[in-house]
Amino acid sequence: MSRAADYRHRPVMLAIAGDSAAGKATLAAGLVEALGTDRCLSLSADDYQRFDRTERVGMSLTPVHPDSNYLGILEQHLQLLATGQPVLKPVYDHAIGLRTRPELLEPKDFVIVHGVLPLHSKLARACFDVTVYLDPAEGIRRAWKMRRDTGDRGYTAEQVREALAAAEAASASVIRPQRVHADIVVSFSRISGRDDPADTPLSAEVLLRPTIVQPDLAQILRPSLTRTAHLRLTRDTDGRPVESMHVHGYTSEEENEAAENLIWNALGEPGAEVPQWLGITGAGRRSTPLAITQMLLLYHLLQGSR
C-alpha cells in the first residue's frame, strides 16, 4: 500500500505451528542463534491475545481459541512483515496473564513466527515461505507443558491438568487441523520397545512434503554413511506418498557428531563447524534429532534468501 513497499527488502518467513508446549520456542531459539539476532526476527503469534487471563474466566474461552485472539490483526501483521514493513506487535505477558504495551518490530532477513495458530487462515499461510507443524507424542507434550507452566508461569499441577482438559476441544478443532497445511511435520517421541536411559534424547520423525522443494536427502543419508538418520518412503495421514526422515536419539555421541557434520556440510555451509546453538533443549542438554531438524529449516531459510 505504501508506495515504497515494492522496493523494500522482503524477508524469508518461517512459521512454526503446534499445540501449547509442543517445543516451538525451543526449535525457534536455535535458529535465531544460528542466524544471529541482527538477521533474524522471532515473534510469537500467541501475543495477539484479545483478553487478559482474568477477563477470560467468565467466558469459558481458552487462550488458544480463535475468538481469544486478534487473528485478523495477526494476518495483517504477517502481510506487512512479508512485504518488508514494520509492525507494532501486541504483547501478552504469559507469566501474569496480562496484555501490555505493544512493541515495534522491524522485519529482518529472516522472520520466524511461532505459535498455536499461525497457519489457521489461508491468508496467513500465504505469507510464509516455509511452514512447520510440531507434533510431539501427546504424552511428551503434556509432560513438557506441566514442567513449563508449573515452573515459569505460576500454575499449580492441578491447574495445568484442568487447562489441558479445557483446551482439548480447541486443540482438536483448530490447532491439529493446521498439521495438514505444513510443508514439514516434526514428531518427537520415545522409540517404543527400547529401554533407553531417561536422559536419552527423543527421536524425531520428520515428514517432508513436496509442497516446497525439499533437499535431496537421499544423497546425504546413505546407510553406508550414517546410522543416526535414515529416510523412508511412507504414507502421509491422508494416504499420499511422502518422504520421512527418522533421526534416532539413542545413537552414540561419535555417530551423532559425524552425522551432524555430514548433514551440515550438505545443507548448511560446506566445511563450516556445526553452529553450537543447534540442538540445545535446555541448560546443558543437547539433542541431535533437534539439531538435524534445525539444519533442515536453516537450509530452507538460507535457500529462500538467495
Place this chain on the structure above:
Amino acid sequence: MSRAADYRHRPVMLAIAGDSAAGKATLAAGLVEALGTDRCLSLSADDYQRFDRTERVGMSLTPVHPDSNYLGILEQHLQLLATGQPVLKPVYDHAIGLRTRPELLEPKDFVIVHGVLPLHSKLARACFDVTVYLDPAEGIRRAWKMRRDTGDRGYTAEQVREALAAAEAASASVIRPQRVHADIVVSFSRISGRDDPADTPLSAEVLLRPTIVQPDLAQILRPSLTRTAHLRLTRDTDGRPVESMHVHGYTSEEENEAAENLIWNALGEPGAEVPQWLGITGAGRRSTPLAITQMLLLYHLLQGSR
C-alpha cells in the same frame, strides 16, 4: 494488500491537526455526536507514543517531538483505515503518562484523526479527504492548556509553563509547519478593541483553501441574511488569495440561532434541526462560531461519503 481490500468500504477521513490544547478533541467531539458513534470513529494520533512520561525524563524529548512518536506506524494505520481495514491502535494514558494495551479499531463510514502531528508526512496527508489545522490565538491556547493539564492531567501550573517552554522548539519546527498543508485553517480569538463580557464565545476566522471543493458560501452568507458570519477575500500567509469566513462570537442569541439554521439548511440537511451536539465547548457552554465551523466540516464529510 489483502485480496479483499479493494472491495472493502472506504471511509471518509478527516484530519484535525494543531498544537497541544488547540481545541482538537472539542471540535471532533461535536462531529462524532452529530454523525453518531455507529457511523463515526474518532482517534487520537497522540496515542502513538514511543515512551512513557518517566522514560522521556532523561531524554530531553517532549511528547510532541517526532522522535517521541511511532510516526511510521501512524502512517501505516492511516493507510489501513483509509482502505477499510482494522488496526490495533496503541494507547497512551495521558492522565498518568503510561503506554498501555492497544485497542482494536474498525473503520466506520467516517474516521476523524486528531492530534499534534497527523499531517507531518506526505504519506499521512494522502490518507485524508479533508484536513483541518486548528490555530487559536497563542494566549488562548496557553490558557486552555493550563486549565486542562492542571485539571485533568495532574500537572502543577509551574509544570505546565515548563512544558510549554520545552515544547516551543517542536511547535515551531514540526507542528505549526502543518498549517500550510490544511484545506481549512480555524483560528479562535477575541476581537481586539471590543469589551465583551468574559463568557462571550470567541470569534472564529476560518480560511477555506481551494485545495478541496469548498461549498459556495457566498450564496449563503449574504449580508442581507445574517450578521453572524461573513466572507472576505484575503491573502493567505504565503500571499495567495484565499476565502476567509469570519464568525462573530458576540452577536445576539436570536441572530446566532437564525444564522445556524440558515447555514445548516444549506450545508447539512435542509429542513432539519441543527444537531444539538454542535458548538458544545464544555458543560452548559455553547459557541456559535464552533457550531458553524463544525457544520462546514460535516458538509465535507457528508459530501465525501456520497
